Amino acid sequence: MTARPLTGKDFAARIRAQVADAAAAKRAEGRPARLVIVTATDDEASAWYVRSIASAAGKAGLDCDVADLGTTATAAGIADRLAALSADPAVDGVMLQTPLPPGVALAEVSGAIDPAKDVDGANPLSLGRLAAGLPAYAxxxxxxxxxxxxxxxxxxxxxxxxxxxxxxxxxxxxxxxxxxxxxxxxxxxxxxxxxxxxxxxxxxxxxxxxxxxxxxxxxxxxxxxxxxxxxxxxxxxxxxxxxxxxxxxxxxxxxxxxxxxxxxxxxxxxxxxxx
Amino acid sequence: MTARPLTGKDFAARIRAQVADAAAAKRAEGRPARLVIVTATDDEASAWYVRSIASAAGKAGLDCDVADLGTTATAAGIADRLAALSADPAVDGVMLQTPLPPGVALAEVSGAIDPAKDVDGANPLSLGRLAAGLPAYAxxxxxxxxxxxxxxxxxxxxxxxxxxxxxxxxxxxxxxxxxxxxxxxxxxxxxxxxxxxxxxxxxxxxxxxxxxxxxxxxxxxxxxxxxxxxxxxxxxxxxxxxxxxxxxxxxxxxxxxxxxxxxxxxxxxxxxxxx
Missing domain, CATH: 3.40.50.720 (NAD(P)-binding Rossmann-like Domain)
Structure with a gap:
């Protein structure tokens, strides 16, 4: 047997086309969709992944900012930034990229992301809501x-x-x-x-x-x-x-x-x- | 084979004895431990279970109140009461008993229970924290x-x-x-x-x-x-x-x-x- 390859490229392209349509509609309303990715690492693989997301976002017509807090960021500093972005009406999605600085646990700080903007499902509340059958981002x-x-x-x-x-x-x-x-x-x-x-x-x-x-x-x-x-x-x-x-x-x-x-x-x- | 019976009675009695010791110490400090059970049902099995908890609490030296909101309670009314009890410094634990009135989902209202007082792990955040390896009540x-x-x-x-x-x-x-x-x-x-x-x-x-x-x-x-x-x-x-x-x-x-x-x-x- 040779397994059928379940490729994701064409499927992803179709999703991105839908995203581009939705993003264009929002932009026409004067309210572009904006993703902010918070980073606190100099890990190269992580940087590559963040660039690939930012590139895909740009091609789809979304605004995408990277907020680099540096490798010396504290848990409180990261949580504060996530809370501020969550409260910012110009931000639609907040993503916290790993790895985090030593001693900072994703689950501890991701609770500061508003579940309504938690597009990568990092907040433990998002996982709990998912498990409870409530609307939530996974x-x-x-x-x-x-x-x-x-x-x-x-x-x-x-x-x-x-x-x-x-x-x-x-x-x-x-x-x-x-x-x-x-x-x-x-x-x-x-x-x-x-x-x-x-x-x-x-x-x-x-x-x-x-x-x-x-x-x-x-x-x-x-x-x-x-x-x-x-x-x-x-x-x-x-x-x-x-x-x-x-x-x-x-x-x-x-x-x-x-x-x-x-x-x-x-x-x-x-x-x-x-x- | 006849299976070994894994009885819980003696084990439970030992846990309750520990609870009684801790409750007595709190009472001696002038700060008795208090559980409030919120109900909104006339289900008989539920009432039996609530009475059994209240009885066990009393025997262990805990204060236990039942806040019966009645079968016509709304989701907002239940959530408000859970939030008020969570904010009350004289309350150590808040439990919401099921069943709830028609149209009221446990997961929707239990989010109003402070995870620190969510002694029966009903808040989806408690479940999410549990899954994320954070301290939480199950x-x-x-x-x-x-x-x-x-x-x-x-x-x-x-x-x-x-x-x-x-x-x-x-x-x-x-x-x-x-x-x-x-x-x-x-x-x-x-x-x-x-x-x-x-x-x-x-x-x-x-x-x-x-x-x-x-x-x-x-x-x-x-x-x-x-x-x-x-x-x-x-x-x-x-x-x-x-x-x-x-x-x-x-x-x-x-x-x-x-x-x-x-x-x-x-x-x-x-x-x-x-x-």
């Missing part, structure tokens, strides 16, 4: 996984979904999104015993751990749909997923890295700003 | 399941835990508590296909659906630990669990109903008030 990566599965008409109701990774930015919110779609959801992690025994029960397997090629063919049930959230830097400057490409011989469908979940994530982030 | 029932497993030295790290039921008051917060304890966690629900195939993978199986004897011996792996959260009224005025008593022939351990999770839940609720 982290864009988690939303992108479900949107991509929908795009390719993967049936989630009653499906066995296994998420590898329990991070608060992907694994946990994704579990709630999948539960909300009536999947039976299992969350695995570094302490899971016999990972292959668990992952091979999955109709839909999502890898979101950040370990290059952790998921090998033996982890995958033949015919499963596999979503690769990993974006691990390679020595030659490229990106490798959490899923071994050899899984394509076993799975029915597989998202590529790059070009799978990633572009959809950025597009949905922008969509949240104009929504 | 719903007492979810906490009671983990506390009872700890009391009987059931090892959760690396265990396969299966939770049947995805409610925001038990199943979802419990999934986060179990994940936090390094279990591999699966959440099942009414749309799960072949429930027995999933539940029989569990080292630790928790039933929290509210359907009498849904879990039968065929759902249980021999040697599993089974926790029964169900409290379903029987025609003779008693309580039946979600687990068929015949499961005792298969499981290594099983919580009784009544006398298992229930008393521990009430004790932990009071403990949250004095903490």
């Amino acid at each position: 982290p864009a990566t988690a939303s992108a996984v479900v949107a991509l599965l929908d795009e390719y008409a993967v049936d989630l109701a009653g499906a066995r979904a296994v998420v590898v990774g329990r991070s608060v930015v992907v694994g946990k919110p994704l579990a709630h999104l999948l539960l909300d779609r009536d999947a039976t959801v299992t969350v695995c992690h570094s302490r899971t015993r016999d990972l292959a025994a668990v992952t091979s029960t999955a109709d839909v397997l999502v890898a979101a751990v950040g370990r290059t090629h952790l998921i090998e063919p033996e982890h995958v049930r033949p015919g499963a749909v596999v979503v690769d959230v990993g974006t691990n830097p390679t020595s030659d400057g490229g990106l490798a997923g959490d899923v071994d490409p050899a899984v394509a011989d076993v799975a029915a469908a597989l998202t590529p890295v790059p070009g799978g979940v990633g572009p959809v994530t950025t597009a949905l982030l922008l969509k949240n700003v104009v929504d | 719903p007492a029932t979810a906490s009671a399941v983990v506390a009872l497993l700890d009391e009987y030295a059931v090892d959760l790290a690396g265990a396969r835990a299966v939770v049947v039921g995805r409610s925001v008051v038990v199943g979802k917060p419990l999934a986060h508590l179990l994940l936090d304890r390094d279990a591999t966690v699966t959440v099942c629900h009414s749309r799960t296909r072949d429930l027995a195939a999933v539940t029989s993978t569990a080292d630790v199986l928790v039933a929290a659906v509210g359907r009498t004897h849904l879990i039968e011996p065929e759902h249980v792996r021999p040697g599993a630990v089974v926790v029964d959260v169900g409290t379903n009224p029987t025609s003779d005025g008693g309580l039946a669990g979600d687990v068929d008593p015949a499961v005792a022939d298969v499981a290594a351990a099983l919580t009784p109903v009544p006398g298992g999770v229930g008393p521990v839940t009430t004790a932990l609720l009071l403990k949250n008030v004095v903490d």
Whole structure:
């Protein structure tokens, strides 16, 4: 078998086109849509990601500012800025980029982002509202996984979904999104015993751990749909997923890295700003 | 096999004794611990549960008031009262009892409870903080399941835990508590296909659906630990669990109903008030 590639580029382009239409309408009303990304790091991968969002925002006709607070920013300083941006009527979306300075926890400061502007679902209240079935933004990566599965008409109701990774930015919110779609959801992690025994029960397997090629063919049930959230830097400057490409011989469908979940994530982030 | 009964009565009594000590110390300081339970229902089972909490609180030396807003209470009226109680320095814990009047959703109004006084973990922010690894109160029932497993030295790290039921008051917060304890966690629900195939993978199986004897011996792996959260009224005025008593022939351990999770839940609720 060679897995069907669940590419995200064309899908993301269509989302971005919708975003551009909405952004143009707002601009015509004299009220351009504005995203502000708060950073406090000199991490190069982070800077690359922020530039890619800013570039995509610009192409879609959104205003996008980067507020760099520097690597010496304190938790109080970051929270204050997030609160001020949340209160600013000219700002539609506020995103806090990680990593943060040592000693500053994302969950501690992201509570200062107004849930109505929390376009990347970083505030614990957004996650709690999501879990409680209330309107809320999910982290864009988690939303992108479900949107991509929908795009390719993967049936989630009653499906066995296994998420590898329990991070608060992907694994946990994704579990709630999948539960909300009536999947039976299992969350695995570094302490899971016999990972292959668990992952091979999955109709839909999502890898979101950040370990290059952790998921090998033996982890995958033949015919499963596999979503690769990993974006691990390679020595030659490229990106490798959490899923071994050899899984394509076993799975029915597989998202590529790059070009799978990633572009959809950025597009949905922008969509949240104009929504 | 006859399963070891994981009774909660003695354990709950020990927790209540600790609570009584803490309550006596607060009273000696001239600052008695006070729980306020807000109700807006004439449901008889609910009234019974509220009376049992109030009775246990009284015996432990806590002040416990019931604020009955009546069956015509509005969402705004309930939220206002919860906010006022949260702001009252003489109140240590605020609990909103369900069911609520038609059209009033728990998750919508419980956001008015200050997370610091949200002793039954009803505010979506409490759930989000729990998921994010921040200090927060979990719903007492979810906490009671983990506390009872700890009391009987059931090892959760690396265990396969299966939770049947995805409610925001038990199943979802419990999934986060179990994940936090390094279990591999699966959440099942009414749309799960072949429930027995999933539940029989569990080292630790928790039933929290509210359907009498849904879990039968065929759902249980021999040697599993089974926790029964169900409290379903029987025609003779008693309580039946979600687990068929015949499961005792298969499981290594099983919580009784009544006398298992229930008393521990009430004790932990009071403990949250004095903490």
